Amino acid sequence: MDTSETSRRVIDEVDLLMANARLRDELEPYRDESIDDPSISRMSLRTENEYLASMLAWERAPALPIADWFTPSMELPAPDSLDDETLAQVLDRAIARLYSQKVVLRFTDHLSDRELYMIVYRDILHCCEKKVELPGKCLEWRCIEDNETWLRYYADAVERRRFQEEHDVDLPPSETPKYPRKLPG
Helix, strand or coil: CCHHHHHHHHHHHHHHHHHHHHHHHHHHHHCCCCCCCHHHHHCCHHHHHHHHHHHHHHHHCCEEEHHHHCCCCCCCCCHHHCCHHHHHHHHHHHHHHHHHCCEEEECCCCCCHHHHHHHHHHHHCCCEEECCCCCCCCEEEECCCCHHHHHHHCCCHHHHHHHHHHHCCCCCCCCCCCCCCCCCC
């Protein structure tokens, strides 16, 4: 290793240490046990800085209705004003728009287009969430409300067995969802 490479590594390490100190100072007003998490000490300095930067972004992010993440605000027609074909088209555009703001829908294949549209229209767009702009991060919206639906349509054999052992309950039969979709994300 030549001296210029050694010198560059030392400078990089100093830059990382300075960034770490700055991030910790900026996080001080939000201080809780997550900043002092012992698992941080097992991270590389670069990874720790990424973790601290994501925490700082979270703390500073505004909580807004998801509809207001868009300019102009995202509005959808009332579900009962749409026929099935139009609703399916509006739903596809809404899902694509949500994805453009890093909102990813999961566990939707058990829902009809109208049922999924209702969730987007009634629940997702009005829900206040922190809008955090971090590369590779998204808001995952799970379109299930209970364990039974997850167990019936989405849990694999290992997850089903583990759930049964932990909760000592009878499981619903495993079924293939009726409305398979290819969603972005």
